[in-house]
Amino acid sequence: xxxxxxxxxxxxxxxxxxxxxxxxxxxxxxxxxxxxxxxxxxxxxxxxxxxxxxxxxxxxxxxxxxxxxxxxxxxxxxxxxxxxxxxxxxxxxxxxxxxxxxxxxxxxxxxxxxxxxxxxxxxxxxxxxxxxxxxxxxxxxxxxxxxxxxxxxxxxxxxxxxxxxxxxxxxxxxxxxxxxxxxxxxxxxxxxxxxxxxxxxxxxxxxxxxxxxxxxxxxxxxxxxxxxxxxxxxxxxxxxxxxxxxxxxxxxxxxxxxxxxxxxxxxxxxxxxxxxxxxxxxxxxxxxxxxxxxxxxxxxxxxxxxxxxxxxxxxxxxxxxxxxxxxxxxxxxxxxxxxxxxxxxxxxxxxxxxxxxxxxxxxxxxxxxxxxxxxxxxxxxxxxxxxxxxxxxxxxxxxxxxxxxxxxxxxxxxxxxxxxxxxxxxxxxxxxxxxxxxxxxxxxxxxxxxxxxxxxxxxxxxxxxxxxxxxxxxxxxxxxxxxxxxxxxxxxxxxxxxxxxxxxxxxxxxxxxxxxxxxxxxxxxxxxxxxxxxxxxxxxxxxxxxxxxxxxxxxxxxxxxx
Numbered sequence: 001x002x003x004x005x006x007x008x009x010x011x012x013x014x015x016x017x018x019x020x021x022x023x024x025x026x027x028x029x030x031x032x033x034x035x036x037x038x039x040x041x042x043x044x045x046x047x048x049x050x051x052x053x054x055x056x057x058x059x060x061x062x063x064x065x066x067x068x069x070x071x072x073x074x075x076x077x078x079x080x081x082x083x084x085x086x087x088x089x090x091x092x093x094x095x096x097x098x099x100x101x102x103x104x105x106x107x108x109x110x111x112x113x114x115x116x117x118x119x120x121x122x123x124x125x126x127x128x129x130x131x132x133x134x135x136x137x138x139x140x141x142x143x144x145x146x147x148x149x150x151x152x153x154x155x156x157x158x159x160x161x162x163x164x165x166x167x168x169x170x171x172x173x174x175x176x177x178x179x180x181x182x183x184x185x186x187x188x189x190x191x192x193x194x195x196x197x198x199x200x201x202x203x204x205x206x207x208x209x210x211x212x213x214x215x216x217x218x219x220x221x222x223x224x225x226x227x228x229x230x231x232x233x234x235x236x237x238x239x240x241x242x243x244x245x246x247x248x249x250x251x252x253x254x255x256x257x258x259x260x261x262x263x264x265x266x267x268x269x270x271x272x273x274x275x276x277x278x279x280x281x282x283x284x285x286x287x288x289x290x291x292x293x294x295x296x297x298x299x300x301x302x303x304x305x306x307x308x309x310x311x312x313x314x315x316x317x318x319x320x321x322x323x324x325x326x327x328x329x330x331x332x333x334x335x336x337x338x339x340x341x342x343x344x345x346x347x348x349x350x351x352x353x354x355x356x357x358x359x360x361x362x363x364x365x366x367x368x369x370x371x372x373x374x375x376x377x378x379x380x381x382x383x384x385x386x387x388x389x390x391x392x393x394x395x396x397x398x399x400x401x402x403x404x405x406x407x408x409x410x411x412x413x414x415x416x417x418x419x420x421x422x423x424x425x426x427x428x429x430x431x432x433x434x435x436x437x438x439x440x441x442x443x444x445x446x447x448x449x450x451x452x453x454x455x456x457x458x459x460x461x462x463x464x465x466x467x468x469x470x471x472x473x474x475x476x477x478x479x480x481x482x483x484x485x486x487x488x489x490x491x492x493x494x495x496x497x498x499x500x501x502x503x504x505x506x507x508x509x510x511x512x513x514x515x516x517x518x519x520x521x522x523x524x525x526x527x528x529x530x531x532x533x534x535x536x537x538x539x540x541x542x543x544x545x546x547x548x549x550x551x552x553x554x555x556x557x558x559x560x561x562x
Contacts, residue, residue: 002178006145006171007036011043012179013153014069014096021046021061021426023054027073029115030100033172034071046426046456048419049448051077055084055097056419056446060384062093063406063420064427067157069096074166075115078125084419086132087411088162092222095162096153097133099125104140104168126166134161142174150184157185160222160309188310191321198312198319198327202281202305203334205314206236209279211340214238215261218245218410219284219324223309226250228328229283235332239341241270243291244395246284248405252398258345260395263297264550265543267396269348271297273341281305284324290409294550360512366393366539368511369463373435376518377403382432384424386417390437390465392541404432415445422449425458434460440467441484451496453528454503460528461521464489467535490532502527509534 004012010033014022021044026034038045048054051072061068072078078099088095102113102122110120117124123138130136135155137148149165156163206212214233220226226249233240233256241261242250250257259267261274274280275298282299285306289295306313312322355371362368370393377383379402385394391407399405406424408416417438425434443464453460468486493505504524508514508531521529 003175004178005036005173006139006142006167006176007033007173008039009146009176009179010098010149010165011037011040013149013184015040015042016179016181017067017153017157017184018065019067019069020044020065022069022071023048023057023061023423024071025051025054025073025077027077027100027115029074029102029169030071030077030098030172032169033098033100033167036172037071046452048422048452051080052084053419053422053446053449053452055081055088056416057423057426057449058095058097059084059088059091059093059408059416060406060420060423060425061427062088062095062423064424064432067094067096068423069098071098071100073100073115074102075117075125079128082128082132083413084416085129085162085164087408087413087416089132089134090411091408092160092219093162094156094160096156096165097129097162098165098167100172101138101140101166101168103170105170126164129164132162133164134159136164138166138168139171140168142171142176145171145176146179153184158188188323189321190323190326194319195322195326195330198314198322199330199334201314201317201319202312202331205305206279206281207334207336209277209338211277211344212236212238212279212281212338213274213277213341214240215274215280215282215285216240216242216246216250217282217285218243219286219309220246220249223284223324225284225325225328228325228332232283232328232332232335235337236335237337237339237342239273239345241266241274243285244391245286245291245407245409247395247407248399248403251401253401256342258342258349262291262395263293265293265392265547268350269345272348273345275299277303277341279303279305281307283307283328284309286410288410289551289554290412293547294552294554296550358511360510360515362511364509364511364514364533364535366465366535366541369393369465369514369533369535370397372514372518373437373463374398376522377435379403380432382406382424382428382434384417384421384434384436386436386438386442387412387414388439388442389540389544390439392543392547394437396541396543414439414442417442418446418449421460421462422453422458425453425460426456429458436460436462437465438462439465440487440489443489444484444487447492450493450503450528450530451501454493454496454501457502457526458528459525462528462530464530464532465535466532467537467539490530493528493530497527503530504528505530505532507532507534
């Protein structure tokens with residue numbers, strides 16, 4: 001029997017599930033653990049500026065790579081990151097989040113410790129992470145280490161959620177049996193009888209409908225169901241719409257694609273076709289106040305087939321333990337081709353609009369920025385849109401076949417995009433270039449991680465929209481708290497470059513300056529490009545105006561019970 005350390009065992013397991021980099025912020029409770037990880041030369045260390053940003057970087061990496069790992073110290077590190085891990089839980093992103101823990105002697109010997117609450121009770125961080133992870137375990141006895149590490153990773157991959165591992169600082173370098181080369185993921189449970197019944201029920205409903213429609217949701221990706229969804233679309237011939245947080249999961253140049261379904265702020269003619277259908281299958285949806293525009297989407301539950309990750313709901317019946325990919329795949333063989341909804345959309349869709357023709361001296365508007373970004377995108381790029389007006393501008397952007405799109409709509413934590421840009425770019429080096437749309441208010445929360453992007457020579461292009469405030473909050477509920485201190489955002493890149501960085505930045509105020517900046521950014525190598533866009537505070541998309549009004553109405557509804 002060969003042996004290895006607890007830290008090396010974990011490193012081997014991370015390598016076995018496809019992780020190539022891990023993100024870390026060092027602290028005295030995790031230093032021995034980091035020493036053990038560094039011994040695995042097939043894993044790359046990425047040091048972050050703080051733990052919150054580390055969590056966002058893991059989020060971005062998991063989106064691109066399928067799973068991520070992050071390492072922090074106890075309490076001051078773990079509790080700084082918990083917001084980002086909660087966001088990853090909400091967004092179904094597998095992250096193995098590891099915290100160093102107190103020495104195993106501290107509790108039985110009644111030792112108060114630094115970085116803690118000043119009391120001899122050390123399971124509070126474990127208890128907190130139990131609320132925002134699929135599995136949370138603490139390794140306090142050496143014999144438990146292999147079982148607990150494997151259990152956590154299994155749950156992470158099976159449930160597509162973050163997990164929490166706490167490793168006592170005096171156990172990370174201790175010897176245990178080496179990790180076997182075995183598959184870690186357990187199969188998703190499937191009730192064959194329920195699957196068959198759900199397929200028959202759904203097929204009967206759809207095949208008797210006059211104008212059925214397919215709508216794809218955000219759960220398609222974490223449950224690896226996008227190819228089955230595509231096959232279902234092509235065998236059925238139905239019109240296909242995607243919810244905003246599922247943008248890019250279906251080729252937007254496909255002849256059956258009709259746009260983004262987002263209730264009253266849907267793509268032109270898309271909402272009308274979906275909502276007038278007599279039967280609609282939503283595959284992997286989330287129906288929240290954000291995705292339904294303040295619950296104003298006109299979806300009739302009597303016409304709805306809702307295929308979730310492991311459950312299918314039809315009018316009057318729910319089928320459990322039915323995996324989403326299997327359901328879609330089997331249903332594809334049962335449906336009769338019916339292009340009626342697609343034909344209806346073709347009659348209703350507006351004529352393609354011409355690109356706005358503006359002079360080089362024209363002051364910037366957000367619609368000019370969106371137009372320029374859309375026409376610079378290529379199949380080997382991913383557009384990442386921060387919470388705020390960037391959501392709406394990004395969702396309106398038509399993607400070329402093969403291009404990606406990322407958004408954090410369920411959790412909607414401003415500041416997410418800077419760390420996520422780092423993580424996504426780290427995972428996709430040489431495959432896809434990240435193009436990020438970030439508002440100034442969001443950027444101020446997590447700006448430090450631009451220095452990490454520079455440190456590792458990553459080359460995303462960041463469009464920094466400087467409208468001097470929280471525009472999305474302005475449209476939901478305005479007040480003086482939505483104003484922020486202006487920064488020299490372009491100048492920050494020089495600060496972060498210091499003596500050896502290769503970041504490039506500029507500030508633009510006109511269409512001509514923007515065109516020149518994009519050309520230079522596309523050619524820039526060895527570091528990021530940041531283009532600061534000077535935009536009027538009240539310049540936002542019309543979709544945000546309507547969406548914000550409807551979401552505000554939900555937020556301000558008076559209490560029904562006193």
